[in-house]
Amino acid sequence: MGCVYDARQIDSGERVAVKLISSQKRRESGTALGRFQREARAAAGIETPHIVRLLDAGTDPATGSPYLVMEYLHGEDFGQLLHRLGPLRPDVALRIVVQACLGLQKAHEARVIHRDIKPANLFLARSDDGEIVVKLLDFGIAKIKPSEGGVTTGLTTTGKMLGSPLFMAPEQIEDIRTVDYRTDIWSLGVVLYAALAGNAPHHHIASIARLFVLLCTEPAPPIQDAAPWVPREMAAVVHRALELKMGDRFQSAEEMLAAMLPLLPGGHALREEMLVAVTDEERAVLAPRLDVGPAARREGSLANAGEGRPSDSTADGGRGRAVSATSGAPTTSGAAGGASAGGAAARSRAPAVLLALGVAGAIAYLAAPRAAEPGADAAVAASAAASEAARAAPAASDVAAPSASPAASASPAASAASVTPPEATDPAPVALRRVVLAVAPGDAAVEVDGAPAEVRGGLVEISGVLGSKHRVRLVRAGAERVEEVAVTENGASPARIALDVPAARATGAPPGRPQPPRRPPPAKEPSAAPKPPADPLVPSTLQ
Known part of the structure; x- marks a missing residue:
């Protein structure tokens, strides 16, 4: 922007940062000046x-360019x-x-919604003694909520x-009009997810249309799938912040803050030497x-059963699943045929999401609704195959069923063949x-299953349906181990495979390859035949 x-300020000599908008930028963007002024108003009162x-x-009288003068910060942003x-x-x-x-709390108390919380807008300011203070940047698209009876100021x-x-x-x-303070909570939850896992939940999605559909209809993947070392209590904070329903x-x-601070008994101070990567x-x-899962998302620090909060299933447009305010168990109100409330809500809201994408310029991506569901193509193919089987089953029954004759009616095989097959139903997509x-x-x-797998920090990712088993082979320095690993509700089983590498083979050769045998150095041709050692029993004249 x-x-x-x-x-440096002329009077005091203090080092400062000056932010400007060029006249060309003001001409190219009709909202640039408004965003610039908004940043000044939002940051000034906090x-x-x-x-x-x-x-x-202020505004430079010579050029007409607006400017902001801010404190000069040493360090880097969190994204870097x-x-x-x-x-x-x-x-x-954490x-x-x-x-x-803490900064967001003060902004909300000043009735300012940031609306663009991300790692690049969190600056790690370093002091001379090594202490680091996290500072929120860029209130350029902030929304200032009105006081009682006031008018919302927004771009x-x-x-x-x-x-x-x-x-x-x-x-x-x-619907941008429904944005409130809980919107910043979601974005901060994604920042915590990225800090723990290294990436945001849907970083691998290339299509912006598919990304938007997933964000609106699918819960974030479990943080412990990407980072299994994350404590359970911290994972609960992440997924509570990333609930689809604002309520x-x-x-x-x-x-x-009340949920996070007990997880830091030593305080939240940050120093330069703490900023290191996760070790192996x-x-x-x-x-x-x-x-x-749907039955346990209210568990632990996620629980709101004792708080008596309503589920907000109507106020938030049915986002996600409806949850009982007393027991925390998911309900399926309004879902027919045994479908889950969460899945039904996600499917029913996909057209609305695509309509929002169309307003944003992404409506040309017509295939987004089907692509948004994992295994959509496989589900369509399976559904078509089931429909064909359902149409073929009555025909086979008619051929196998005998005419009305006494002998045929007495035949057990004929009786079995004449039983009407159950009505085929479209199988649900396999997750x-x-x-x-x-x-x-x-x-x-x-x-993994005969294909090379990427190892990152001693971890390998395996994908499969629940209960599937996969052949895992480890090779290192000529040693080899093969194990069968199952995909379970609690992760991989077994969760760890260790390869015993002989000490003599543990160095030198690259991973997974036996060390080539060392060739002995060529023997040097002796200049004279070596003399045998003297034998005390043989006269020296004969040796």
Whole structure:
């Protein structure tokens, strides 16, 4: 939106950062000036060390360019850190998010909704003594909610979407008018997910249309599938923040803080030396697993049964599944034929999501609804095959059934053949589960079902239906081990495979290949025949 310059104030000599919008940028974007002014108003009224401090704002009389003068920060943004290190240790990731949440709490108290929380907008400001303070940046698309009887100030017109797709909440895609403080909670939950796993939940989706459909209809993949070392209590915080229904998330930054702070008994202070990647030993830890299925999403710190909160199934447009406010068990109200409420809601809301995409310019992607469901093509093919079988079954029955004769009626085989086959139904799509298998040593070559598998930090990902079994082969320095690994509700079984590598073969050769035999150095031709040792029993004249 603008350019940032390193500058010094003439009077005090203080080093500052000056943000400008060029006249060309103002001409190209009709909203650039409004966003710039909004950032100044939003940041000016918030006093906290966790939001970048605004020192001055105005318009340059010579050029007519508006400017913001902000404190100068030393360090890097959180996105750069993740790109460099990958997943962070759980306690370090939580310290960063807790500090960001403290800034978000102050912003919400000032009735400011950020609407673009992402790693690039969290700055890790370093001080001379090594302490790091997380600061929220860029309030350029913030929404300032009105006080009682006031008018909302915003840049968004109906149908306009603002934000970064991977970190956008469902309501930012469907109806920007419903955005509130819980939208920032969702985005902060995605930041915590990315800090723990190294990537946002749907980072692998290339199609923007398919991404938007998934964000609005499918819960985030379990964080412990991508990072099995994450503690169960921390995984519960992540998935509570990422609930599809706004009423099921943390209802405020203060509530999210209350869930995170007990997980940091030593405090949320952050120092330079803490910013290290997860080690192989830490990756090999398999934490107790959080069940994030429909029947257990209210469990533990996710539970709201004791709080008496309504399920908000109507207020939020039926997003996700309906949950009982007393027992926490999912209900299937309004779903016919035994279909789950969550699946029915997701299917019924897909057209609305696509309509929102059309407003945003992505309506040309006509195949998005079918592509949004995993295994959609396989499900269509299976459904067609079942329909063909259903049409063929009555015909086979007619051929096998005998005419009305006494002999035929007495035949057991004929009686069995004349039984009307059950009506064929379209099978439900088979959902694949991703589990993580720990392997040791971490540099072993691994094959899964005969195909080479990528090993990252001593972990291998296996995909399959629940209950499926897969042949896993480890090779390292001539040693080999083959195991059968099953995909279960609690992850891979067994969860870890270790290969015993002989000490003599454990060095030198690349992983997965036996060391070539060493050739002896060529023998040097002796200059003279060696003399045999003297024998005391033989006279020296004969030796």
